[in-house]
Amino acid sequence: MKSNAILDVMVKDHNRLMKYLEDVKKNIKSDFDVLLKSFNTFEWNLEKHFFVEERAIFTSYNPDYIEDGHQLFTNLSKQHTSILEKVESLRKRLRSGKSIDVSDLEVMLLKHKTYEEKNVYPVLDVEISEGEKRFMIERIEEIRL
Amino acid sequence: MKSTDILDLMLKDHNRIMKYLEDVENNLGKGFGFLSNSFNTFQWNLEKHLFVEEKAIFTSYNPDEPDKKYTYFSDLMDQHTEILAIIESLRKKLQKREPFDLNELKKLLMKHKTFEEKNVYPVLDQEIDDCTKRVIIDRIKEIRL
Numbered sequence: 001m002k003s004n005a006i007l008d009v010m011v012k013d014h015n016r017l018m019k020y021l022e023d024v025k026k027n028i029k030s031d032f033d034v035l036l037k038s039f040n041t042f043e044w045n046l047e048k049h050f051f052v053e054e055r056a057i058f059t060s061y062n063p064d065y066i067e068d069g070h071q072l073f074t075n076l077s078k079q080h081t082s083i084l085e086k087v088e089s090l091r092k093r094l095r096s097g098k099s100i101d102v103s104d105l106e107v108m109l110l111k112h113k114t115y116e117e118k119n120v121y122p123v124l125d126v127e128i129s130e131g132e133k134r135f136m137i138e139r140i141e142e143i144r145l
Numbered sequence: 146m147k148s149t150d151i152l153d154l155m156l157k158d159h160n161r162i163m164k165y166l167e168d169v170e171n172n173l174g175k176g177f178g179f180l181s182n183s184f185n186t187f188q189w190n191l192e193k194h195l196f197v198e199e200k201a202i203f204t205s206y207n208p209d210e211p212d213k214k215y216t217y218f219s220d221l222m223d224q225h226t227e228i229l230a231i232i233e234s235l236r237k238k239l240q241k242r243e244p245f246d247l248n249e250l251k252k253l254l255m256k257h258k259t260f261e262e263k264n265v266y267p268v269l270d271q272e273i274d275d276c277t278k279r280v281i282i283d284r285i286k287e288i289r290l
Contacts, residue, residue: 044284047200055192139189142289 005133006057006140007121013049013145014113020045021109025102032097039094043087048143050080056139060132061124076120079112147275150282151202152266158194158290159258165190166254170247177242184239188232193288195225198261201284205277206269221265224257 020042027035058073086105093100125133165187172180203218231250238245270278 044200047196048287051192051196051200055189055196142193144287144289 002126002130003133004122004125005137006125007117009137009140009145010053010121011117013052014117016145017042017046017049018109018113021102021106025106028100028102036094039091043091045145046083046087048145050084052140052143052145054080056143057124057136060136060139061128072120076112076116079108079115083108083112147271148278149267149270150278151270151285152262154282154285154290155198155202155266156262158197159262161290162187162191162194163254163258166247166251170251173247181239184236188236190290191228191232193290195229197285197288197290199225201288202269202281205281205284206273217265221257221261224253228253228257 020038023038024035024042027038054073054077058076061073083105086108090100090102090105128136165183168183169180169187172183199222203221206218228250231253235245235247235250273281
């Protein structure tokens with residue numbers, strides 16, 4: 001049985017991100033500066049998380065069936081793009097002093113998180129060698145998540 | 146005269162990246178393993194650098210004249226895209242074990258580095274307030290450059 005090293009690190013960060021989103025939700029009725037600060041923290045941490053996934057994990061994984069791996073990661077990267085577009089549209093509303101609702105974003109993130117935790121990282125942890133895993137973990141650790 | 150903290154950090158990282166590129170160049174005639182390792186290290190460090198610039202620096206800077214920011218940073222991001230496209234084409238050649246040369250990439254990186262060190266970071270260091278600078282520096286330090 002191989003370790004769940006990658007799944008463990010990424011689940012931990014998913015939960016951290018959901019907490020940052022929770023902070024934004026709590027601050028929706030608060031003072032603008034408080035809301036903006038929590039939104040900035042959430043966005044910056046989400047950007048780091050996606051960077052780690054796309055540049056430290058997806059690109060280091062070379063499955064035997066290249067097409068399968070390629071297709072899987074292309075879909076995940078597309079989901080990242082949609083999530084970031086949603087975040088950008090919320091940021092625009094925030095900048096123009098309009099109220100924001102994070103429900104859609106929350107649904108998108110939960111769906112994405114569940115998919116990765118069930119179908120991506122457990123598979124990756126089993127399929128790659130411990131050497132490759134160590135290499136990925138070293139890269140992940142270069143980004144303070 | 147304000148501090149040159151951002152310029153100092155980014156200049157240090159520019160020099161580090163140029164050294165990684167030099168390693169790739171030194172390994173051009175050597176075994177595939179050496180060349181591939183040095184290329185991976187160079188690419189990963191460059192990607193972290195560009196991520197820091199785009200997500201920690203450019204997005205935190207909001208000048209009084211937003212149009213100015215847009216042209217300025219959108220040009221830099223176009224250059225990032227161009228640099229990454231060249232790297233991707235070199236990686237494809239490397240994967241097929243075809244010979245490649247780094248002259249075009251080197252020229253582009255030098256031009257980009259010089260522009261940022263002369264026209265971007267010194268201006269940014271003077272234009273932003275100390276609080277914004279601290280936020281940017283804290284973010285830069287979350288990525289191990």
